[in-house]
Amino acid sequence: MAGSMSNRELRPETIAAHALRAVDEVTGAVVPPIYLSSTYARDADYKPLLKENYVRNGNPTLWQTEEAIAALEGGTSALLFASGMAAITTLLETVPQGAHVVAPDVMYYGTRDWLKRLEGLKRISLTLFDPKLPGALEAALVKGRTDLLWIETPLNPTWDVIDIEAAAKAAHAAGAILAVDATATGAVTTQPLKLGADIVFHSATKYLNGHSDILAGVLVTAQENQRWADVLTLRTKMGAPLPPLDCFLLLRGMRTLFVRYRQASANAMAIATHFEGHPKVERVLYPGLASHPGHAIASRQMRDGFGGMMSLLIRGGFSDAQAFCTRLKVIVPATSLGGVESLAEHRKTVEGPASPVPDNLVRLSVGIEHADDLIADLEQALAGVSGPLAHSPNRGRAPSA
Ligand SMILES: Cc1ncc(COP(=O)(O)O)c(C=O)c1O
Numbered sequence: 001m002a003g004s005m006s007n008r009e010l011r012p013e014t015i016a017a018h019a020l021r022a023v024d025e026v027t028g029a030v031v032p033p034i035y036l037s038s039t040y041a042r043d044a045d046y047k048p049l050l051k052e053n054y055v056r057n058g059n060p061t062l063w064q065t066e067e068a069i070a071a072l073e074g075g076t077s078a079l080l081f082a083s084g085m086a087a088i089t090t091l092l093e094t095v096p097q098g099a100h101v102v103a104p105d106v107m108y109y110g111t112r113d114w115l116k117r118l119e120g121l122k123r124i125s126l127t128l129f130d131p132k133l134p135g136a137l138e139a140a141l142v143k144g145r146t147d148l149l150w151i152e153t154p155l156n157p158t159w160d161v162i163d164i165e166a167a168a169k170a171a172h173a174a175g176a177i178l179a180v181d182a183t184a185t186g187a188v189t190t191q192p193l194k195l196g197a198d199i200v201f202h203s204a205t206k207y208l209n210g211h212s213d214i215l216a217g218v219l220v221t222a223q224e225n226q227r228w229a230d231v232l233t234l235r236t237k238m239g240a241p242l243p244p245l246d247c248f249l250l251l252r253g254m255r256t257l258f259v260r261y262r263q264a265s266a267n268a269m270a271i272a273t274h275f276e277g278h279p280k281v282e283r284v285l286y287p288g289l290a291s292h293p294g295h296a297i298a299s300r301q302m303r304d305g306f307g308g309m310m311s312l313l314i315r316g317g318f319s320d321a322q323a324f325c326t327r328l329k330v331i332v333p334a335t336s337l338g339g340v341e342s343l344a345e346h347r348k349t350v351e352g353p354a355s356p357v358p359d360n361l362v363r364l365s366v367g368i369e370h371a372d373d374l375i376a377d378l379e380q381a382l383a384g385v386s387g388p389l390a391h392s393p394n395r396g397r398a399p400s401a
Helices: 012-017 060-073 084-093 109-120 136-140 164-173 226-238 244-254 257-275 295-301 318-327 347-351 371-383
Strands: 077-081 100-104 125-129 146-152 177-181 199-203 217-221 281-285 309-314 343-346 361-365
Touching: 012 060, 012 257, 060 077, 060 217, 060 244, 077 084, 077 226, 084 109, 084 199, 084 217, 084 226, 100 109, 100 136, 109 125, 109 146, 125 136, 136 146, 136 164, 146 164, 164 177, 257 281, 257 309, 257 371, 309 318, 318 343, 318 347, 318 361, 318 371, 343 347, 347 361
Parallel strands: 100 125, 100 146, 146 177, 177 199
Antiparallel strands: 077 217, 199 217, 281 309, 309 361, 343 361
16 A cells, blocks of 8 residues: 555545555556456466465455455454355354354344254254343353354344444353354444454445445454364355455445445434334334434444444334335335445345244335435335325336235
8 A cells, every 4th residue: 555554554434445555556556456367377487476376266356355354344354255145154164063053033034044054954053042131142152062153233124232242252251252243334333353253244245335236245353263264265165255356346335335334324313213203103123213222232332323224113014014115216125235225125025924023124224315315205105004005106017015
């Protein structure tokens, strides 16, 4: 990087805006080059020029993006994967045969389903705890037997908050490591490694990229140890690194991470405040509201805004919540989160009847539009919930419920 300050001295906003290194040392390009080559030639002495010479093992575009994320999280090393799930399932591969894993009972359903699959295969033993019950996390850990405590905070889609510092202390006292899925905080407000976590995970598909145009996952470690070396070996052998073009798109998206996240947080706070106590809304689940059970921990742990993720419990049941989503005209009825455009999703439709998520829960990923447009859109959709369904003119398709 140009200038005299090392990357570790710079604030995260500056690291992100400069994509870690502002200027390419060879050409002076302000935007980093994309190394698309799948293989790299050896030199005259038949030695590789780089530390790796095949794209599955690593490449300069991958390394630059990983170094930027490690710097943002205050970690020693980061590894990028072809999806969030590829990163999660690779980390779970490092759990010893038959070892104990502890995780919350409500969380991103893809992770929960995978943990249950591993339990069903007797690959691991599993305890899911209720994060709302004080002491439940600590009680779930078994000293000498628990290998991994996996938490998510805030939890998708109830946005309950887990105290990372307390979780790290409890995990370490039991001889386990703590891994934190911090997808919903986008590396902006919470740095789990600084609170004692061993590994932090992001679905980089979400806030880190922020433009809903790639699939990516990342693990960042506090310490480069044997387990970390195993994660890298597994990623290489299973062929799961993020391809160079996607690394470039991710790095480009990350340059605006802080302004995107702060605008989304401000919009979400405006929406949450407006709809709390609304006659057609049973509850607003948003950690930024004083009424949210996780507000006190969130205020301590999320330094700079409460993020763009929230859920509305619509008055009524399954079909009212589904109908509400079909009536939105600005907010897009689609899955995923963390993009510049606001999205709404009826989670029970997506997660299926076995999901513990309430039937009337609609998850909102609040984007960076004008808050007044979003509030007006939600108001008009709520106004019609118990009446006949309106045609959605801007989508030209019939409502699904
Ligand atoms: C909290 C959380 N963790 C993990 C994932 C999985 O990530 P990906 O879809 O990038 O595989 C998601 C995806 O929605 C998520 O929301």
